[in-house]
Each structure stands twice: as structure tokens, then as C-alpha cells.
Amino acid sequence: MGRLPTSGFQKSLYIGCTARSHERPDNYAVTSRRRRRTNAHITLNVYSQVKRTKKRNSIVPLGTTLHRNRRRDRNSSGNSETGSVMLRELVAHLRENRTQLREEWARRITAGALLTAMSKEEIFSETTSVYDNYIEVLETGSVEALQAYARSLSERIIPRGVETHEVVGIVLLLRDVLGRSLFKKYQNDVDLMNRVLDAYEPAANRVANTVAVSFVQERERVIRQQQEAIRELSTPVLQVRERLLILPIIGMIDSQRARQLTEQLLRGIRKNRAKVVVVDITGVPTIDSVVANHLVQTVEASRLMGASVIITGLSSEIAQTLVTIGVNLSKMNAVGDLQGGIEEAERLLGLPSELAKVATQETKA
């Protein structure tokens, strides 16, 4: 079995480390391809996956504060001679048999009922791009182009309903198609075949990983966006009267939603020049201390903008949570239900209460 090339390939598989000093391994190597030049010769950099910029930064352990940058060779530690020769062979083989292998792949995709959301022409076009990117990764050792392509591919196909298992599926199929073609070519020379596979394996893994991860990340981004949109739609700030806003909150609130509610409310206060806000939490079953804090912050921030807040629908459970975190409930203007809250608001605004009038009429009838 030949020696596995130990180039920067493997290291770059460690995606997404944060510069928390107590979490990083001590012997993290400092590799770099291109370095960002700044005026000072001491730079603080944070390790990052290559993303939209063609830079890879060096890691700097915080405890020792700052390091001088050290320039390293492009092909640093141990690309074996055999390894690079094998890669060249591999690349040549893939190029020679491009049409045939790509067609085989496309055939197996269709046979496996993958990418059913896409037309034959689209599959042709995308498989061609992936194939060519595959070759480029093998040739250059860099996944930058592949990542960019994978991101753009994901952006295109996610709205079409392509699922993760399909994307992973087609990449693994390609791996298999290429693997089998290598078996076929080198089946008479086991040693050579092993060497070729030694060069092929890590690269193939890296490609599969890169594509799958890019796809999943893009999906997650889309989901986050959708969640954001839903949140915004579900928390309207209503102006019912002049200078009076109502914010009915329904459902569970998490920290992010609470934050968003606060922002929306504060902007609403400015836009509507509200003097009183009624925040109705009848529809909120429970809140944790984090969200309770947010609620209090909302009240305080509204006050800074000259608006007073009335909380309605405060269940005894939520009241208990507030007390537990140290909120002085007597400072909070809490009224039983929404109707009562609106009446109180109108009183604060010096308005005759419309609801009270209606209520009186109803009881008379």
C-alpha cells in the first residue's frame, strides 16, 4: 500500500473553528496559502474556511496573544512524489474518459430516481460542471472553485425541492463510477491500482464532503430566512388608536423572537408616535428567565422612548417567573386581560373609553 499524501488536504477538512483559546488543540499547525498584508507586521487572524474570499488565515492562540506571520510553501509538508504522479495519472484518465464517465454517471442518477425535480438538460449541465470541478480539485488541490460552484448549485436547486439525500447520493454515485473505472483500468496491476487509489481516496472524500456540506449550509441558511419571515409575519404591531399600540404575542417565544419583537415594537413606537403600548401575552404559555428578561427590557426600552407599557394576560406562572428573576412586579403595569388593558391605556391617554361605552350598552341590553 502506498503512502497517503499528507498535504494540506486533510487539514482543510477542519472547517469552522472559532478562536476560543480553551477549545483549540494545542498543536494546531499554522498553514497558509496566501496572506493578507497589513501595515503592521503583527496581525491577528482567525482560522476560517475559505468562503467567498480567496484567503486562508492562520490560527493564533489567544493566550499568547499575537504571532508574527510565517510564510509557508504552497505545497508544504510531504506531498510524496508518487502521490503527485498518481494524481496526474488520475486527472489524465478522468479527462480522457470524460464523456463516457459523465454519461455513465448521469445514467445512474436517472436510474436511481435522483434529481427528479430537474430536467434531462439540467442534469446534463450540472453533471458536466460537477465533473469538471472534480477534476480541478484533483489537479489543483484546492476546493475553492468547487465550494463556489456547490454554493451556487445549492442556491439553484433548493428552491426546486431537491433534497439532501439526492445531493449526497449523486456525489457518491460519481465517486463509485470513477472508482469502478479505475478498477477496470488498473485491474492487471494491483500495486499500481493501490497507488492510484491512495491518491484518489482522500480527494474523492474531500469532494463529497465539500459538496454535501455546502448544500446543507445553504439549506440551513434558507430555513433561517424562512423562519425569520414567519416570525415577522406572526408578530404584528397594531395601531388601534392614535398614540396607542397593541402587540399581541402568540405562541412560544425564544430569545431571538423576543429580540425581534422588541425591535419591531420600538420602531413602531417611533413610527406611530405611540405613548402607550399594550403588550398582550395571553397567548404565551410559558417563558423562561431569558425571555422574561427580554420582556422587562422591552418595557424599559419603551420608557426610554417616552411610551408606557401595559402588560395584559399575565398568567400566574409567568408572574412567578418574573418574580424569580428579580422583577419588581409592582413597577410593571399589569392588567388582567386585553380589554382591561386597552381601557387602562385609554385612561392614560385621557381618552373616553370606547370599549367601556360598548360594554355598558351591552349590559343594558
Place this chain on the structure above:
Amino acid sequence: MEREARIDITSATDIVTARQKGRGLAIELGFEGSDLTVIATAISEIARNIIEHAERGQIVLAPVHQGSRRGLAIVAQDQGPGIPDVGQAMQYGFSSRKGLGVGLPGAKWLMDEFDIETKVGKGTVVTMKKWLH
């Protein structure tokens, strides 16, 4: 377009410079709305902290990435006296929030990530990060 920025903090006027640069860089990175104010305020607090405890120091602002997330890292460092009891300095319960001289705990509250390294007699390095949501 996105680049690092470093600001020497030697006087109170540098506080304003630091937070304005922070706001500028945050805008370039794609931060919006209240995030900008939060970032600028956190920088203000931390820069103020340098002036008050170490008299001089440096703030470095840099874009960061984690997977597909992008964000802003703010590093404040000084060669001041260091903080003997970090746990105590970072205490920040709701009821203890009196709103005056909040400095470090306040900045931590505003940011997504917060790390502090300090050594008595040597200095302090505070690293904070805010991610684009």
C-alpha cells in the same frame, strides 16, 4: 473591501473613533439595524474599560467566518494591571444591573461570544464576536 481596523486607545476621544470604525466595518459586513448600535455600544464600553483601568491599549476589529456564518470580531488588549478576579468582574445578574459603569459584563451581554484572558501585572485581552443572523 472588508479589512481589519486597529485603533490605539489612549484617550477618551479614541472611544468615539473606535466605535465609529466598528460601525463602519459592521455595515460593510452586512450588519443592520440594532446590531450596529449594539456593536458600537459594546466597543464603546470596552474601549472605556481600557482607558479607565489600563490607560492605554488597542482595539482590533476583524471580519471572521465560521462555516457559512460571517461576523465581526472585536479584540481589546492592554498591558494594564490585569483583572485579579475575573469571575467577580463579570458578575451580571438581573437584579445587580444598576446601569452604571457596566463595562465588561455589559459588553458580554451584548455580544454573541465573549472571551477574556487576563494576567495580573501583564494585561488583558478581551475577544468578542457578533455573528450575522
Place this chain on the structure above:
Amino acid sequence: MHVPVLKQGDYLIASVQAALTDADLLQLRDDLADRVGQFRSRGVIIDVTVLDVIDSFATRTLRAVAHMLKLRGAETVIVGIQPDVAFAMVQLGLTLEGVGTALDLEEGLAYLDRLAKRNRNHGTRSTN
């Protein structure tokens, strides 16, 4: 950056024009102290619409200014705190407790008028 202070009847209006350094804030404090004494103003409006950051120092100073002016017989109201700024302030736990706040200049004047009326009804100027 210097903060211009205008007199409007019984009130003074200080409109912040740009980001305030620590020195600017202290200068404002002194200016207001002087003017309130000079004109015997009953109320002071500090308009911070333009400020994109109100940090702990600014909060401390504004509270100190309000307290000091109260001792000289004037009520203070801070107006124009922007939504984002209010948000950041409360996250830091900064409150302007003891200081009046209003949405904008118009509301600020209404606030001071209400206070003045209340004080007149009680027959004395508020000194607590």
C-alpha cells in the same frame, strides 16, 4: 462638538448635533448649569435624536446633569432616543431612572408643561 442651547420661554433646549465625546458631555453639563441659573429655567430638554450610541458614561452623565439641574429648580427630559439605542441601552442595563424621557421635542415640551401644571397645582416648586 459643542451642543447649542436655546431658550424657549421657561425652558432650555439643548440639541445634540453629533457624536459626543466625554469632554463634550461635561461641557454640556456645565453650560446647562450656567444657563439654568442665568435664566431661572423651569425645564430643560436634551435632544439626543442624532446620537447613535448612548453608553454607560453618557447615561451616568445625563443622570448627573438631571440631578444637578433639579437642585437648581429645573426638570430635565431626554428626548429622541432612537429604537436601536434604547434597545442597546436596556441590554446593558442602562436606565435613565429619575430622568424624564419623551419621544421627541414636541412630546418633551408637553411633558414639561404637564409637570409645570402639576407643580403649580401643588403650590410649590418641586424640590425633591
